[in-house]
Amino acid sequence: MADSQARQRTQQGQGENGHVPIATPGPPESDPLTIAGRTLHSRLLLGTGGFPSLELLAESIRASGSELVTVALRRIDPAASGSLIEVLEREGVELLPNTAGCFTARDAVLTAKLAREAFGTDWVKLEVIGDEDTLLPDAPELLRAAELLVDDGFVVLPYTTDDPVLARRLVDVGCAAVMPLGAPIGSGMGIRNPYNIALIREAVSVPVVLDAGVGTASDATLAMELGCDAVMVASAVSRAQDPVAMAGAMRHAVRAGRLARGAGRIPRRTYATASSPDVGLAEF
């Protein structure tokens, strides 16, 4: 009962994103996600970091079906060969600049403004890191940066801890989505606190994008089964032995989890529930 109430609440909160079509055959593109008025036909966001080459990145983007990919902002290298921007334009994806590497609200805000200038987008994946070893977010700085950027007209997607209260606070200051971590960036540890991810889904009315920690396809499926609206992966694909194959796996994993969420899983029980009838059982 509580579960169905929660699900109802979630679906109401999600608006059109809460509708999960029945699992009929058809292209994954039939189940769009809307963030701040932009419609995405793929619920998989791809990070561009860690790919051994721009060619593998391009192939992986195609295999993933992703339409929104993150980039970092760094000092230009006049000697660099190949243009990341040109590759991404050729693949027809939208850029989502991040503020990776920023440890203060001030640096993150400046980086977001530079990204807006460089790429002509007011979208930002806001990262404000508080610890070099775990790369976990710095909650007070993150909230402060989010508030400043929202006030400046940015569409802010904050990378946050799996804390439902912080997620709510981020939405209260105007964030367009929240991106809770499953586990530390690049750790491949999956979703360490699935209960909190489910609580975040209930706590906020904006899209929830599971970010960081995904190690393999089943992690992405679990995120969607928990009610996330999308999943972001980077290292899980770019550092896989075969990035292109893993990109394809992630595409199907996100879709499978989304469909399973809509289908409604059976409750967990300690004891068996027979799936064959007792009636008509022969007596020998």
Next chain:
Amino acid sequence: MIYLNGNPRDDGAGQTLAGVLELLNLAPDARGVAVAVDGEVVPRAGWATFAIRDGARVEVLTAMQGG
């Protein structure tokens, strides 16, 4: 002396920002590039006239592969 992406240079002070960007072979219409001078964004429209003072810290950034 200025600091261009962290590197000290003797040939930047007194130039416009556009002139300093030329040191990196960047044209005024270079795509996907943004510039901060002393921690403030300088919009592209201001590159041609923005004067770079002695000691300025010029950061020239672009997209890199990242999370």
